[in-house]
Each structure stands twice: as C-alpha cells, then as structure tokens.
Amino acid sequence: MEINSNNNIPLYQQYAEKFRQMILNKEISVGERFPAEIDLAEKYGVARITIRKAINELVQDDLLVRKRGKGTFVAEPKIERKLVNVASFTERMQSRGIRAGARCIDVKVINADDKLSKKLRIPKKSEVVELVRLRLSNNVPVALERSYLPSEAYPGIEKENLEDNSLYQILESKYQTRPGHSSKTLELTRATSLEAKLLKTSVGSPLFLMISTVFTEENQVMEYVEILFLGDRFRFQVY
Structure with a gap:
C-alpha cells in the first residue's frame, strides 16, 4: 500500500491499513512478534506516535495482541x-x-x-x-x-x-x-x-x-x- 502524506486519510490510519494487509497476506505469521514501534518509525521515517496509533487500531481489531514484558504479536484469529x-x-x-x-x-x-x-x-x-x-x-x-x-x-x-x-x-x-x-x-x-x-x-x-x-x-x-x-x-x- 502506498502511503501518501497529502492524503485526506490520517497518516496513522494509512499505516494501520498497511500493517493490516501485511498480516492478512501472512507476511507476518500468527504468533510472530510484530516489529517494535521504534524500528517501524525509523524504517518509514515517521513519528513514533504515528506508528503507535496505527498499532493501537490493530490491537482494537484483534489482529495484534500486546503481551506485557514481551512485545506485540500477531494474534490468533477469533x-x-x-x-x-x-x-x-x-x-x-x-x-x-x-x-x-x-x-x-x-x-x-x-x-x-x-x-x-x-x-x-x-x-x-x-x-x-x-x-x-x-x-x-x-x-x-x-x-x-x-x-x-x-x-x-x-x-x-x-x-x-x-x-x-x-x-x-x-x-x-x-x-x-x-x-x-x-x-x-x-x-x-x-x-x-x-x-x-x-x-x-x-x-x-x-x-x-x-x-x-x-x-x-x-x-x-x-x-x-x-x-x-x-x-x-x-x-x-x-x-
């Protein structure tokens, strides 16, 4: 998915959709650790808060799950x-x-x-x-x-x-x-x-x-x- 900073869609939502497609296309497997916020922010050259909000959306949608002290992982589907x-x-x-x-x-x-x-x-x-x-x-x-x-x-x-x-x-x-x-x-x-x-x-x-x-x-x-x-x-x- 192409990210467009001039798009009317908020940047964090664009990244949320990008990450969603990565998960649905199984680029990252169920149970696998999702990349850390700081690593994704550096990779895409955006603020860490943008990545955090994108990840929060996927957590709310049950695609990702946070495990205390371990990180964020691709969740088993409901x-x-x-x-x-x-x-x-x-x-x-x-x-x-x-x-x-x-x-x-x-x-x-x-x-x-x-x-x-x-x-x-x-x-x-x-x-x-x-x-x-x-x-x-x-x-x-x-x-x-x-x-x-x-x-x-x-x-x-x-x-x-x-x-x-x-x-x-x-x-x-x-x-x-x-x-x-x-x-x-x-x-x-x-x-x-x-x-x-x-x-x-x-x-x-x-x-x-x-x-x-x-x-x-x-x-x-x-x-x-x-x-x-x-x-x-x-x-x-x-x-």
Whole structure:
C-alpha cells in the first residue's frame, strides 16, 4: 500500500491499513512478534506516535495482541460462533477452514442427580453418560466441554470413539438422532487451576461459559452441555 502524506486519510490510519494487509497476506505469521514501534518509525521515517496509533487500531481489531514484558504479536484469529446455531463444534470449525479436534478427558456412566434429572427430563438416578472433552482448533486447546446424554436413549454411546469424531455425527449415524434446536445461556467466568491447566492459560483468565440444552427434531432432550471457551479466542453472534 502506498502511503501518501497529502492524503485526506490520517497518516496513522494509512499505516494501520498497511500493517493490516501485511498480516492478512501472512507476511507476518500468527504468533510472530510484530516489529517494535521504534524500528517501524525509523524504517518509514515517521513519528513514533504515528506508528503507535496505527498499532493501537490493530490491537482494537484483534489482529495484534500486546503481551506485557514481551512485545506485540500477531494474534490468533477469533473464532466466530453463532448462538442460535446447533451445528456441532467439528462442523463449525470445518466450515471456517479450521482443523477441529478433541481429546477425551473422561467418559463414564453416572446416575442423574436433581439437576441432570430436570435438564434431561429423565427420572432421578437414571443412568447418564458424562463426556468431558478438550476441544482443539488446529491442535491448540480452545474449549473444555462437559456433555451429558441419557443412557437409555443412546445405549453404548460411551464405548464409541469420541476422541476426534463428531458426537452429533455418531448420534445421527448410529441412533438416527439429529439436533433440532437448543436453548442457551452465556456468561463470563474465570479459569480455575484445573481449567487453566487443560486450556493452557493462566488461572483467573476470562472464559465464556455456555450452558445449553439441545433438543432433537422431535423435541426430545438430546444433550445437556456446559462449555468453557477461551475468552480471547471466541466472538459470539446473537443472530
């Protein structure tokens, strides 16, 4: 991009657009340190404040991220997620060209307590499959998912290979069940020590907590799920 000091567009905005194109064209890779303000100012022969304002714009647009004591780096792109969508995590990631994956932390059969009895609309103490998985984006942890499914509706589901396979695809192919709609809530929480360890983040880091009840096309409860998303990796759409 050509920089024109006589342009009506402020100089810092022109540099912001120049740097934006450098990032989008992958001249600087994700995770790579962005050149220092003083080096860019000397390179382009402009005031350091001009470069700083340009970089600030890209930080606000989530293209760059500042790390205290380390510098400014090209940020991982935000993962867009629509709240009204009931597609699987795998399908959402693949539609964006992102390689989705999962690592099973735990899978077991438990008895429904009062909470699960109400959420799954089953008698108390009924058998429920609890599935805890770490969701991956390009092999990097981005979410921690805890799912609950009624055992009676999906016998043997806990024996399936759920490591890198879509749960919804298994439910459709083996149990002829498809998600129809869901009810969701979203709130902000903070990572516990265990959550931080699994998600490779710091204790107290902001996380989105999504709580969802998924219904089949026949309006039967299919799944109750609680998902913790890394706060700096996701952006949610409400339409």
